[in-house]
Amino acid sequence: MKSKYIILILIGVLLLVACGGGYGTDQDNVQAEINLTDPPAEFVDLVNPLRNDNSAVESGQILYQSNCASCHGNKGKGDGAAAQALAPAPSNLAVAHAELSDGYLFWRISEGGLMEPFRSSMPAWKTILVQDQIWELISYIRTLSD
Numbered sequence: 001m002k003s004k005y006i007i008l009i010l011i012g013v014l015l016l017v018a019c020g021g022g023y024g025t026d027q028d029n030v031q032a033e034i035n036l037t038d039p040p041a042e043f044v045d046l047v048n049p050l051r052n053d054n055s056a057v058e059s060g061q062i063l064y065q066s067n068c069a070s071c072h073g074n075k076g077k078g079d080g081a082a083a084q085a086l087a088p089a090p091s092n093l094a095v096a097h098a099e100l101s102d103g104y105l106f107w108r109i110s111e112g113g114l115m116e117p118f119r120s121s122m123p124a125w126k127t128i129l130v131q132d133q134i135w136e137l138i139s140y141i142r143t144l145s146d
Contacts (some may be wrong), residue, residue, distance in 0.1 A: 037117060039107040046103035050135045051142075060140025063133055067125070076144035086121050094144040105138045 038044070050056035065074070071086060073079040076093035083090050097105065109129075113120030125134060 039101075039104045043103040043107035044101075046101075046106050048102040048106075048135050048138050048142075050132070050139050051102075053139060056136045056139040057143055059133070060136035060138070063129070063137050064140050067129075068137070071122070076141065077146070088118075088120050090120075090122070092146070093141050094146045097141050097144060102138060105141065106134055109134050109137060 064072075064076075069080055070082045071078075071080045071090040072093050073083065073090075076097075077095075078090040078092040080090065108122070110124065110126040112124035113122035114124070125137075129137070
């Protein structure tokens with residue numbers, strides 16, 4: 001089990017290196033992204049099957065810390081160590097998650113940010129994480145607060 005997390009951490013580091021650098025965006029642009037983009041139809045009605053599952057939150061926290069915190073920050077505020085080198089800047093998940101549906105979060109985590117209109121460095125986690133792990137991440141993200 002430990003080797004699985006080590007592999008995930010290594011993949012995350014490699015993805016960060018491949019992400020490149022640039023300039024950041026302001027929170028208004030992040031907010032516009034949230035308000036103007038609907039998930040594709042196949043994601044719209046998705047509901048987290050692990051909602052209110054404490055073990056899912058705990059697993060999600062481990063996944064978040066090893067895969068997401070370097071960009072989104074330990075508390076989800078978009079202020080991770082790698083955030084300054086990314087354009088656009090990572091979203092403030094501590095605020096944004098309250099406005100986003102489970103389907104939207106699943107879509108964005110699964111598909112990443114390389115597609116229009118996002119054009120961000122966020123990788124498509126569907127090639128690295130299984131569906132239950134994505135739901136665990138969402139369960140943990142829902143606990144973040146500003």
